[in-house]
Amino acid sequence: MHLNTKLDQELTDIFRAREMALTARGWCAKEFTLREPIRASWQRSMGYGLQPDSEPPSSEPQALAVDELYESNRMLLDCAEPALQHLTDRLGHHGNDSLLILVNSQATVLAIEGGGSKWRELRDLQEGACWSEAVRGTNALGTALVEGRPTMIGYGEHFLDRLSIFSCASVPIRDPQGKIEGVLDLTRLGPTLQAQDSLLLLDMTASQIESRLFIASFGQQYVVAFHPRRQYLDTAWQGLLALDGDGRILAANQRACDFFGMERAQMVGLPGESLITGWQERFEQVRRGITGHLRTPRGDFFFKTLHLPEAVSVPVSVPSLRKEPATPTLEGLAGSNNPRYLRELDMAARGLRHGLPILLLGETGSGKELVARALHKGSDRADKPFIAVNCAAIPEGLIESELFGYRDGAFTGARRGGMTGRLQQAHGGTLFLDEVGDMPLPLQARLLRVLQERKVAPLGAGVEQDLDINLICATHRPVRALVFEGSFREDLYYRINGMAVHLPALRERKDMRELCQTLLRRLGAGQVSLTDDLLGLFERYRWPGNIRQLEMVLRTLLAVRAPEDRQLGLDHLPSSTLEDLLSEEVCEQDGNIRVREQEMIRQALADHEGNVSAAARTLGISRATLYRKLKQAGGC
């Protein structure tokens, strides 16, 4: 190794001293040399002003409340939970000697699994602690985030003395666009001879989490898995593609890029036919959710449709789904027992007729899109196009071309003949921007200009065209708060908010019986009714997925009943659905038990200084359940 600076010498001296101290403890790694990536990371650590004997920070830089942290990383945690559980089970009796840690892209600890009580004494090991290099020096989590690749930090290689007794391996978890979403780490006490095995195990677990993230990110699109060998479908080695309704590639995982020998940026935006022979026929199979065979210039693959857009992912046996039900009227949507809501909808309809932009605010599944369609239908543009764009479902790189369209040859991979943007498609009619709160900031600026000037120019085209649209936007996010924190432009907020309508959550509505009857009719089962027991259960449940979730439950009930059953009751509920419904009944139910439960939770958290994993263990429930109970306590 070439030493040419004073700093190099200093680092080597620290390492030698560390080596002697660790050897004196009776643990000595086989080969003690300061590897190059470790030296670089130590240099960065010193650059942050850390010293080997630095203490843990007195307060974490990202001191978010745990439930807030959980909420803002919900998708990653939900997708990681089963894989983490599986890996913890696999580690089995080694669980006390090792620790699994999941951090988000800011290196903030989201979950810790395994480890005995001795590990807990370390203040560093808590949910909410930050493991960036800047805070804790060289470590597998923070260093993997800097280097963007799997990382091993051996015994003695951490920069901080108090962490040098650990050996760690970590693997980044990437989102469908290839951005690092988090890092998974396996930490062991003392030197380990199985570092490569740890990396392999983590790599497989990270791939499983990435697959779940991929599917969860494209809930409104088609997701297809493929592999040259059939038995590798549904494994960590599968290639994944997300496709829009025209069969265009919206996202590809790393393995899909490897199979096609292309960069992700080259693949995204390509029509399926540019990669796959006989694409139209294959895409028809994808749409029908069939497993099949793909022929490509890079070889043949087996494929399996993993996910269909929600509107079509329904059991074929439910009769009503053969054709799209008609859009209900505003009266039908509000229901007869919600007069205030109906008044608000009426006002919005009048506003829209006068060209006012309408902003629909409501939880996911509360009916925002259906209300937007009904408002359009009630307007003087009813016979003109209604164009819906889900700003959260389109990858950031595609949303601009999706909205504004492009001219032939505007960029590499552009479709021949160009593409008409959604804004132009809506000309003369209504544009519905769903999840507008998720629109990236640069695009907000462009949209603002379009709304001010009422003109649009496709990418690559110099000439602007007039744009005459009614605008309805919707979001489940608190836009005002987004404006306040700077992620949503204030001027755009006023542009889209001519009038705001708050859609009630299902648990706030007073028309459960009527709504169920409407949904059953829409599902082609108008002659079927619900027992009072079942209705009572529905009325007590919190319905986090609102009407969409209720619709799914009704579909399940219809699918499992015998054809002659005209009344649906508790007996028709599959046990897993019943468990879900019982687990989240609203808090008026069994008030005393709930209060007692909350007391026990508070006590357990206090006993463990806020460490949720430890409190969950004491209470004998999973961490996810504890979070849910904490959320319920806050929400009720």
Ligand SMILES: Nc1ncnc2c1ncn2[C@@H]1O[C@H](COP(=O)(O)OP(=O)(O)OP(=O)(O)O)[C@@H](O)[C@H]1O
């Ligand atoms: N009042 C209603 N009567 C009958 N069905 C409804 C009603 N409101 C919503 N639905 C149904 O519930 C489901 C979810 O509705 P919709 O997609 O409009 O919700 P959303 O708020 O836009 O959801 P997201 O925020 O996830 O986009 C749809 O299948 C819709 O048909």
